[in-house]
Amino acid sequence: MKIIVAPDSFKGSLTSIQAAEAIECGIKKAALTCKENVEIIKVPMADGGEGTVEAIISAIGGKIIQTKVLDPLGRKIDSFFGVLPDNTAVIEMAAASGLNLLTVEERNPMKTTSYGTGELIKAALDIGCKNIIIGIGGSATNDGGVGMCQALGIKFLDKEGKQIGFGGGELYKINKIDISSLDSRINDTIITIASDVKNTLCGPNGASAIYGPQKGATSEMVEILDRNLKHFATAIQKQFNKDVLNVPGSGAAGGLGAALMAFFRAELRLGINLIMELVKLEDKVKEADIVITGEGSTDYQTLYGKVPLGIAKVARKHNKPVICISGSLGEGYEELYNEGIEALFSIVSRPMSLEEAMRMGDVLLEKITTNVLNICFMK
Template identity: 75%
Template sequence: MKVIIAPDSFKGSLSSIQAAEAIERGIKKAALAYSENVEVAKVPMADGGEGTVEAIISAVGGKIIPTKALDPLGRPIDSFFGVLPDNTAVIEMAAASGLNFLKEEERNPLKTTSYGTGQLIKAALDMGCENIIIGIGGSATNDGGVGMAQAIGVEFLDKEGKQIGFGGGELSKIYKIDISNLDGRVKNAKFTIASDVKNPLCGPEGASAIYGPQKGATPEMIEILDKNLDHLAKIIKRDLGKDIKDLPGAGAAGGLGAALMAFLDAQLRPGIEIVMELSNFKEKVKDANIIFTGEGSTDYQTKFGKVPFGVAQVAKEYNKPVICVSGSLLEGYEQLYEYGISAMFSIVNKPMDLKEAMERGEELLYKTSENLFRLLFVGLGLGR
């Protein structure tokens, strides 16, 4: 029997690699108990958020490049990006501009900047990389990607000709955009955005309204941020001749999607598709008997391009069963049955709070995987 293990990270608890290893241990323990031979192939997954670099390098090889950057509040931090064997760079904005760098009381999208993400792009260009993939999940920012653009040479000038400051609250001051000092190397590079977000830049479905609250935005802040992004879009259209306001994905990562399209001509692709393509996932599924996937929380939103959905779509092509083992199953998870997932389970095995569940994530995932495979052996007529 051949089993493919292809989970996302269990955010705040396990990386995708750690999750895959926990599932593998459970499967192998069950197989040993039944004296069965099981071949396991681990293919850690990601969709553009935290863990994307690690997952891709685990699947295809390459190296992690340590570097320095500024966090969302402009503080120096140790950061990183990945370089694949073909010199493709893989960047995750969460490694510099992620919500994970901020305490609860520090979250304020009027002040947070994507500047550090621009520094990672510049560092990749310094390495000679001309194919750059940028995962933009987990953002702490709502600055329309202005910070990112500032880091690679774009100037956002106020009426006095001075560069504006950091944060979404500064965008209303933009009077002119000057790209004359934009890093010339971007013209020879190809940029791909890895994201499952299709939101426009502004409006009720835009960056501020939908994602602002999780970044610390109050209703009053959301109104300001949305107006500021609208202003940014108008200046970009006037000065660059690019209308990015309503493009699908422009609102991703607080508008970073819009800036990447406007200043770097980046193309938007579902993150899970990129990871599966790089890891040659389809070929691995062809001769598998069953696929295990999972994530921290599975609900109706999973069908909009998250890892279990992407895995199930490939498995469905080859008529392979998919088991999804997640930290929790929430509202609307049943909808995933229509998209190729055969069965879904939560790893929580008794009443417990979120903190305990996350601290025990590896143990719970391991035990749940063992129990599920014991049940599978029973179903195959191997029960004792």
Template identity: 70%
Template structure:
């Protein structure tokens, strides 16, 4: 009897499950049904990410390697435990969310006028100290709007005010920049190959810029958004004057509160969709090609999923090989139907009845396992 080949490749369920926990829950549901109905299955799990929280774990699961623990400053400048990954070939994998992420702050602590990417720069420096000369940096989930200035400061770049003093932390300080001095930038950072995993195409400033689009979720009031946008515009003009680089209108420059712009301007980084990076490392197309069915999922599926999220990336590859794809989501919201044409066969919300968001997140593992079980009772019933 030929085994049914099932590929499980979910994103994390933000605030509830890592992508590995989600994959394990889905597998348990499948195996429960398979043992009951006597179907032989061959399950392959590939936890996914798109550059945000969980990127390091997903890439290490796909390629092997190890976690390296270190200490950095969090978005408010407090020391905290953090980490980065190192792959077998020495490539370092960093997720800025592990140092400068929104997940590190309480809701009342969110203030992009003050939050800094300094800890992300410390992670880059720690990876360079470890010996890595190729870095993959995921920049999703930021709590910051400082234009990546904190990151650059941690690597030796000075942002001086009119009196020649170093400016402080946070997006509120950028208007003080009178000179950018890159003479003390860590030379290893200039030599390194840096690839940024990012699914955001926003430019730095304006209505579609970092401050206007993402500032409010980081704690910015309308007044703050206006100031932050002006400050990023000023920073960009200083970069253009002192470095001769115009990054303000480059797609992705507005990612992570302008960290994308800083990585391109100061470290010559190149941007690439996070899902593409992980799919390449995991050789996912080869696995999709050989699968009978693919299961993916994420915390919330809506129109935003069309902008480079995990289910979209998987669906597009699966469509080429006519492999059916089932997406299990914490919730299905407006616009998810547009993903049918991209290659997703069916969607299922894992919530089993009326419940609060808190309850759904707390019961995420149980709900995902039960939904997976129900989906495969139907799938295996085809005979």
């Protein structure tokens, strides 16, 4: 029996590689008990957020480049990006401007900047990469991507001709956008955005309203940030005749999507689809008997383009059964039965705290996998 193991990360507990390894261990234990011959193909997955670089490099090869950038609060930190065998750079915004880099007390989208993401792009350009994939999940910012643009030479000037500061709280000051010093190498570079977010820039479904609170925004901050992003979009429209206000995905990563599309001609792709293409997942699924996927929490949000949904669509195309094993099953997970997932399981085997479940993630995932595969092998 050939089994494809293609999980996302279990955020805060396991990387997608660690999750795949735990599932593999569980399968092997069941196979030993049931005397079943199995071939296991691990394909760790991601959708553009934290772990994207590691997942892609592990699947198709390449190398990790270490560098230093500014974090969301302007502090110098160690960071990284990946380079594939064809010299395509793979960047995850979370490695420079991610929520994971801040404590809960430090979260403040009025002040946080995407400058470090721009530094990662510049580092990729410095080593000759002309094709860049940017995964923009997990951001701590709501600055419209202005910080990223500043790192690459664009100037956002106030009425006195001075550069505005960092953070979403500064955008209302923009009077003129000067692109004359934009890194010229950008013109010869293809940039692709990997994201599972289709939100527009502003309004009740925009970047500030939907994602601002998890980045530390109060209700008052959300109103200010939304107003500031609209001012930013108006400045782009007025000066460059480009509408980023109503483009699906422009609200991704606190408006980073808008800046990438407006100034870098970037194409927005659903992260899971892009990554499945890169790792040639469909070719692997064609030959499989069972596909196993999973993520930290599976619920109604999974239906908006997360890893298990993407896996299910490919598997259904080839009539392959999919099992989803996740950290937890939340509201609306049942809808995934209609998308081609045969069965869904949570790793939690008894009453326990979230902290305990996350701490024991690998053990719990291995055990539930063994139990599930025991049933599969008995058929």
